[in-house]
Amino acid sequence: MITERYDEVKRRIAAACERVGRDPNEVTLVAVSKTKPEEDIMDLYRYGVRDFGENYIQELRTKHDDLPKDIRWHMIGHLQRNKVKYIADYVEMIHAVDTPELVATIEKEGTKHNRIIPVLIEVNVAGEESKFGVKPEDCEAFASTFSQYSHVSLQGLMTSAPFVENPEDNRAVFRELKQLMVDINHKNIDNVNMRVLSMGMTNDFEVAVEEGSTMVRVGTAIFGARNYNTSTQ
Numbered sequence: 001m002i003t004e005r006y007d008e009v010k011r012r013i014a015a016a017c018e019r020v021g022r023d024p025n026e027v028t029l030v031a032v033s034k035t036k037p038e039e040d041i042m043d044l045y046r047y048g049v050r051d052f053g054e055n056y057i058q059e060l061r062t063k064h065d066d067l068p069k070d071i072r073w074h075m076i077g078h079l080q081r082n083k084v085k086y087i088a089d090y091v092e093m094i095h096a097v098d099t100p101e102l103v104a105t106i107e108k109e110g111t112k113h114n115r116i117i118p119v120l121i122e123v124n125v126a127g128e129e130s131k132f133g134v135k136p137e138d139c140e141a142f143a144s145t146f147s148q149y150s151h152v153s154l155q156g157l158m159t160s161a162p163f164v165e166n167p168e169d170n171r172a173v174f175r176e177l178k179q180l181m182v183d184i185n186h187k188n189i190d191n192v193n194m195r196v197l198s199m200g201m202t203n204d205f206e207v208a209v210e211e212g213s214t215m216v217r218v219g220t221a222i223f224g225a226r227n228y229n230t231s232t233q
């Protein structure tokens with residue numbers, strides 16, 4: 001049952017919090033529902049879950065159209081500038097912002113819809129070639145560019161750690177992202193006061209929580225393995 005697996009993930013988050021003296025209420029569990037059918041989302045919705053994560057714009061649009069309007073949709077995947085307009089009026093948070101041009105587009109769309117769109121900077125902490133995201137050393141300068149805007153709000157940092165057999169191997173990655181956020185906050189940049197750390201997935205969310213994650217993005221542990229050949233797209 002999906003709701004039981006969801007509870008099990010919640011329980012593991014709470015246990016990780018307990019190990020390091022954190023309040024479990026500081027950690028939002030985003031249920032990553034990409035490729036999964038709307039019935040699965042509704043099972044969790046009826047159970048009280050509201051935070052869902054999606055990677056693909058077309059799939060997100062369809063699900064947003066079909067499903068209850070109080071769902072908080074997190075766009076966690078790489079986002080192209082020309083797709084921002086499809087989600088700008090309702091998206092709860094855009095997790096993977098990594099270029100000034102994308103920020104400018106989000107600002108424009110936020111202005112159009114008269115809302116402030118919360119975003120996170122995606123940081124490629126481990127320096128993986130195959131991944132999007134800004135380099136840690138470029139993050140402060142990028143964060144400074146947000147000062148000029150009023151319809152896009154920088155709330156924090158996000159990373160997707162490498163796939164590793166042993167989640168302990170990602171501890172240094174999570175620690176570095178947290179430290180980066182603390183360091184940039186100390187610079188007192190106008191309009192920049194970050195509080196969200198979106199890090200931790202099925203394989204490593206407990207280590208991420210121990211290292212300060214405030215948002216874990218968990219798919220497989222809740223919905224089961226994904227089969228991209230029969231995806232809902």
Ligand SMILES: *Cc1c(COP(=O)(O)O)cnc(C)c1O
Nearest residue numbers: 032076201202203217218219220
């Ligand atoms: C798919 C995805 C997740 C969830 O991954 P699982 O390993 O299934 O928990 C989290 N974050 C991003 C950016 C993803 O693309």
